[in-house]
Amino acid sequence: MRRRSHSSTLILVLILLLIAALVVFRAQQAAKFHLHNASTQDPQVSSVRLGPPDIYPDPVRTPGAIDPDIAQANINENICNPNWSTRSIRPPAHYTDQLKREQIREFGYADTNPRDYEEDHLIPLEMGGNPTDPKNLWPEPFVTSMPDGGAHSKDRVESHLHRQVCSGDIALEEAQREIATDWYRVYVAMSAN
Numbered sequence: 001m002r003r004r005s006h007s008s009t010l011i012l013v014l015i016l017l018l019i020a021a022l023v024v025f026r027a028q029q030a031a032k033f034h035l036h037n038a039s040t041q042d043p044q045v046s047s048v049r050l051g052p053p054d055i056y057p058d059p060v061r062t063p064g065a066i067d068p069d070i071a072q073a074n075i076n077e078n079i080c081n082p083n084w085s086t087r088s089i090r091p092p093a094h095y096t097d098q099l100k101r102e103q104i105r106e107f108g109y110a111d112t113n114p115r116d117y118e119e120d121h122l123i124p125l126e127m128g129g130n131p132t133d134p135k136n137l138w139p140e141p142f143v144t145s146m147p148d149g150g151a152h153s154k155d156r157v158e159s160h161l162h163r164q165v166c167s168g169d170i171a172l173e174e175a176q177r178e179i180a181t182d183w184y185r186v187y188v189a190m191s192a193n
Contacts, residue, residue, distance in 0.1 A: 051184035055149035057138035058107065062122055064180035065136035070128035072172045079126055080166035086125040091132045100139045109139065117141055118151040123176050124158040127165060149184065157186045 049056060067089070070078050078084050100119040104112055117139035123129030130136045140151045161179055164170040170178075178186050 049182045049184065050188060051149055051182070052145050054141065055144045055146070055154075055184055056182075057122055057140070061103075061107070061135070062138040063135055064122040064176070065130035065133035066123060066176060067125075067128050067130050070172075075128075075165065075172060079128060079162070079172075089125060089131045095132065096137065099134060099137055103134075103137075103139050107139070111141070114139075116143065120151060120154065123180055124162070126158060126162045127175055127179065128172055129176070148187070153187055154183050157183045157190070160190050161186065 096119040100114050119137055120140035121129040121136050142150045144150045161175040165172050165175045
C-alpha cells in the first residue's frame with residue numbers, strides 16, 4: 001500500500017512539473033514575441049495604444065487597408081446586407097497561409113509555428129477591410145502577453161463594431177479608424193459596458 005502511494009505521489013509530481021514547464025515555455029514565447037514587436041513598433045503609435053505591443057501588428061508593415069468597393073454610401077448593399085457574406089471576397093486559404101509563413105519569417109517572430117497565429121485582417125472584411133492587401137493582413141498570435149489580447153478577443157471587437165456600423169451608431173470610416181488604431185481600447189470599452 002505504501003509503495004502504491006509513493007508511486008501515485010511521484011506521478012502527480014511529474015505531471016505538475018510537466019504542466020509548469022509548459023506554462024513557462026508559453027510565457028517565454030509570448031515574452032519573445034513581445035520583445036520583438038516592441039523593438040519594431042513606432043514609439044509614437046505604441047504610446048497611444050492601450051495594450052502591450054505584442055497584441056498589435058507593426059503599424060509600418062500593417063497600417064490597414066480598405067476595400068475601395070465598400071463605402072458608407074453602399075453598406076446596405078454589402079457588409080450590412082444579410083444576404084451578403086465575407087465568403088464572396090475572402091482570399092483563398094492557400095494565399096493567406098503562404099502570406100502568413102512569409103510574414104512570420106520576414107517579421108522575425110521568435111515563434112515560427114504557423115498554427116500559433118491567425119492571418120488576420122487588421123480592418124476586417126465585415127468592416128470594409130481590403131481582402132488581399134498585405135498592408136491589411138498580419139500573423140496575429142492566439143497567445144499574447146495578456147490573456148485577453150489575442151485573436152479571439154479582436155474577433156469580438158470586429159463583431160461589435162460591425163453591429164454598430166450596421167445599426168447606424170457609428171460611421172464606417174470611424175469604425176475602421178478605431179480598429180486600426182487601437183482595437184484593444186474598443187475591447188476594454190465594450191467589456192466595461
